[in-house]
Amino acid sequence: MAMMEYIDAIRLAMKEEMALDENVFVLGEDVGVKGGVFTTTKGLQEVYGEDRVMDTPLSESAIAGVAIGAAMYGMKPIAEMQYSDFMLPATNQIISEAAKIRYRSNNDWTCPIVVRAPIGGGIFGGLYHSQCMESVFFGTAGLKIVAPYSAYDAKGLLKAAVRDPDPVLFFENKKCYKLIKGDVPEDDYVVPIGKANLLREGDDITVISYSLPLHFIMQAAEELEQEGITSHVLDLRTIQPLDRQAIIDAARRTGKVLIVHEDNLTGGVGGEVAAIIAEECLFDLDAPIRRLAGPDSPAMPINPPQEKAYMLNKDKVKAAMRDLALF
Amino acid sequence: MKAEGTIDQQTRHGKLGLSDAQAIEIYRYMMMARKFDERSLLLQRAGKINFHVSGVGQEAAQVGAAFALDREKDYFLPYYRDYGFVLSVGMTARDLMLSAFAKAEDPNSGGRQMPGHFGSKRLRIVTGSSPVTTQVPHAVGVALAAKMKGEELVSFVTFGEGSSNQGDFHEGCNFAGVHKLPVIIMCENNQYAISVPIHKQLSGKISDRALGYGFPGIRVDGNDVLEVYAAVKEARERAIRGEGPTLIEAMVYRLSPHSTSDNDLAYRTKEEVDANWEKDGVPKYKQYLIDSGIWTEEQDQQLQKECTEIMKEATEYADTAPYPSADDLLKHVFAGDGEDVQ
Numbered sequence: 327m328a329m330m331e332y333i334d335a336i337r338l339a340m341k342e343e344m345a346l347d348e349n350v351f352v353l354g355e356d357v358g359v360k361g362g363v364f365t366t367t368k369g370l371q372e373v374y375g376e377d378r379v380m381d382t383p384l385s386e387s388a389i390a391g392v393a394i395g396a397a398m399y400g401m402k403p404i405a406e407m408q409y410s411d412f413m414l415p416a417t418n419q420i421i422s423e424a425a426k427i428r429y430r431s432n433n434d435w436t437c438p439i440v441v442r443a444p445i446g447g448g449i450f451g452g453l454y455h456s457q458c459m460e461s462v463f464f465g466t467a468g469l470k471i472v473a474p475y476s477a478y479d480a481k482g483l484l485k486a487a488v489r490d491p492d493p494v495l496f497f498e499n500k501k502c503y504k505l506i507k508g509d510v511p512e513d514d515y516v517v518p519i520g521k522a523n524l525l526r527e528g529d530d531i532t533v534i535s536y537s538l539p540l541h542f543i544m545q546a547a548e549e550l551e552q553e554g555i556t557s558h559v560l561d562l563r564t565i566q567p568l569d570r571q572a573i574i575d576a577a578r579r580t581g582k583v584l585i586v587h588e589d590n591l592t593g594g595v596g597g598e599v600a601a602i603i604a605e606e607c608l609f610d611l612d613a614p615i616r617r618l619a620g621p622d623s624p625a626m627p628i629n630p631p632q633e634k635a636y637m638l639n640k641d642k643v644k645a646a647m648r649d650l651a652l653f
Numbered sequence: 654m655k656a657e658g659t660i661d662q663q664t665r666h667g668k669l670g671l672s673d674a675q676a677i678e679i680y681r682y683m684m685m686a687r688k689f690d691e692r693s694l695l696l697q698r699a700g701k702i703n704f705h706v707s708g709v710g711q712e713a714a715q716v717g718a719a720f721a722l723d724r725e726k727d728y729f730l731p732y733y734r735d736y737g738f739v740l741s742v743g744m745t746a747r748d749l750m751l752s753a754f755a756k757a758e759d760p761n762s763g764g765r766q767m768p769g770h771f772g773s774k775r776l777r778i779v780t781g782s783s784p785v786t787t788q789v790p791h792a793v794g795v796a797l798a799a800k801m802k803g804e805e806l807v808s809f810v811t812f813g814e815g816s817s818n819q820g821d822f823h824e825g826c827n828f829a830g831v832h833k834l835p836v837i838i839m840c841e842n843n844q845y846a847i848s849v850p851i852h853k854q855l856s857g858k859i860s861d862r863a864l865g866y867g868f869p870g871i872r873v874d875g876n877d878v879l880e881v882y883a884a885v886k887e888a889r890e891r892a893i894r895g896e897g898p899t900l901i902e903a904m905v906y907r908l909s910p911h912s913t914s915d916n917d918l919a920y921r922t923k924e925e926v927d928a929n930w931e932k933d934g935v936p937k938y939k940q941y942l943i944d945s946g947i948w949t950e951e952q953d954q955q956l957q958k959e960c961t962e963i964m965k966e967a968t969e970y971a972d973t974a975p976y977p978s979a980d981d982l983l984k985h986v987f988a989g990d991g992e993d994v995q
Binding site: 351377382383385387388390391392393394395396397398399400401403415418419422423426427428429430431432433434435436467468470491492 | 728759760761762763765766770772773774779780782783784787789790791792793794795796797798799801808820821824825827828831984985986987988
């Protein structure tokens with residue numbers, strides 16, 4: 327077991343999977359010599375060479391499309407999008423192609439690609455280096471979407487994504503890269519895709535989230551316990567397909583549910599989670615389902631007051647949790 | 654008819670390395686594609702199938718290209734008019750009819766996709782979609798993977814000239830050029846993007862675009878099957894030698910409306926269409942074979958009869974074949990879906 331940063335865990339997952347399977351390769355902008363703009367792929371080219379850690383033209387649709395072609399041939403590409411904000415030119419390749427290849431060929435062709443893309447703000451990235459893109463892809467059947475919150479999950483989910491026989495979008499949170507550290511086993515483990523993870527048990531409120539906000543939630547839960555409020559915290563881990571049973575079980579446990587994500591409120595994953603609870607748990611609820619999410623502004627401004635106003639933090643989450651507990 | 658394998662160096666096809674038997678085989682596939690198209694149109698008009706999108710007028714380019722490739726090894730990424738191409742690389746009339754009727758046994762998609770959306774892993778025909786030109790980066794990815802694996806093969810991709818204005822064409826070409834990948838990129842320029850004529854689609858030549866990506870671009874007469882064969886053969890040799898991609902612009906004319914849902918005389922004249930029927934590559938090649946002394950009108954009649962018979966059998970088979978089950982709607986969204994049911 328080693329203490330490492332979230333970004334190191336992502337790098338280690340790639341390094342291990344590339345050692346285990348010669349068909350695994352990484353392609354993207356600046357991933358080679360530079361090792362990525364965040365250093366996510368730093369050192370990999372030295373180990374595996376230029377072909378397996380490939381610098382590409384600045385051309386997101388080609389990065390995704392070439393990865394898809396290589397995957398159909400039998401490779402296991404990991405395509406890096408430098409920021410999730412810039413993956414929109416590749417959306418046609420991801421939604422029209424990757425997501426539908428198995429289905430449209432009646433199981434003849436498959437597309438085992440991983441698309442890694444950093445999400446999230448709070449780094450003075452402005453409108454186009456801060457967005458969360460999950461809701462753009464959420465609802466497209468044929469895509470799996472994961473979003474780890476810890477270093478342990480980052481390694482285990484990425485390894486599972488690489489081994490998955492279907493396309494997986496791996497949304498890594500860029501604010502977590504250096505901020506989040508944790509124990510990461512150096513052995514070969516995976517975190518299964520499609521399974522949520524209970525982070526904390528409690529009886530007063532249930533909080534359901536994924537990615538960075540879980541850190542705020544866990545801190546708030548700790549503090550609220552001093553006030554006599556206990557929180558049941560579920561990490562979705564996989565956004566698509568959602569772990570329905572885990573959501574239902576978590577909601578029933580307390581009857582009071584708060585759903586939290588940084589992506590915009592409208593059309594976000596939280597709406598679907600709320601719908602599942604409304605459909606399955608109506609008579610178990612003791613309060614209206616609540617959501618705390620990014621405001622419906624087109625994106626996050628770069629100036630500090632507005633960035634702070636947009637971003638979630640421990641205090642905002644704590645207030646929402648307390649408010650629900652007192653309902 | 655000369656024995657298979659004998660190459661007559663005096664003929665045009667012989668100079669290209671094609672035996673008389675191969676030259677005739679090419680014609681058979683062109684005729685088969687034409688007859689498939691004609692039959693499909695009739696079936697749509699009769700209400701037996703929902704939709705047909707035609708490849709009439711493009712058979713020479715398609716079959717000529719297919720014969721220049723290694724049909725045992727290469728990977729193919731055809732577009733929706735490429736009946737002549739897919740027939741030449743191993744798809745049967747029955748397979749295509751099963752697709753036209755959207756039946757469960759359709760090897761392309763199990764009756765899920767529109768006709769003309771080809772795919773067969775066995776035949777290395779990579780599954781295609783309707784958003785145009787997405788297949789160009791896929792072809793580049795296949796070529797990249799083959800190169801990484803040290804396999805001696807090429808990927809071959811086609812699309813229309815309308816599609817050549819999509820970003821994926823340019824992004825794919827650029828990537829292929831940078832990495833000198835073994836991919837042949839062939840535009841079947843039929844001069845119409847549904848109703849929009851060529852002069853409203855682009856102001857230059859598609860083949861010239863290759864210059865910007867650092868590899869050769871050539872324009873050929875797509876109605877001349879042997880000219881297309883020669884160009885693709887040379888492109889394949891370059892690719893195998895490690896010299897990278899080639900862009901080929903095959904000039905053809907879309908003799909039919911865009912699809913069975915289109916009335917082309919709303920945007921072009923009958924005179925224009927008729928003038929282009931005069932250039933049709935199928936009768937032109939038939940005349941070439943006759944002039945070469947390896948084909949006769951009697952043989953042609955016989956071939957037409959055979960093709961008609963094949964289409965009849967394929968139609969009857971597909972018409973009576975079962976549809977996919979509604980219960981299988983959610984099968985194969987992900988690996989393993991539907992396999993544990995029942």
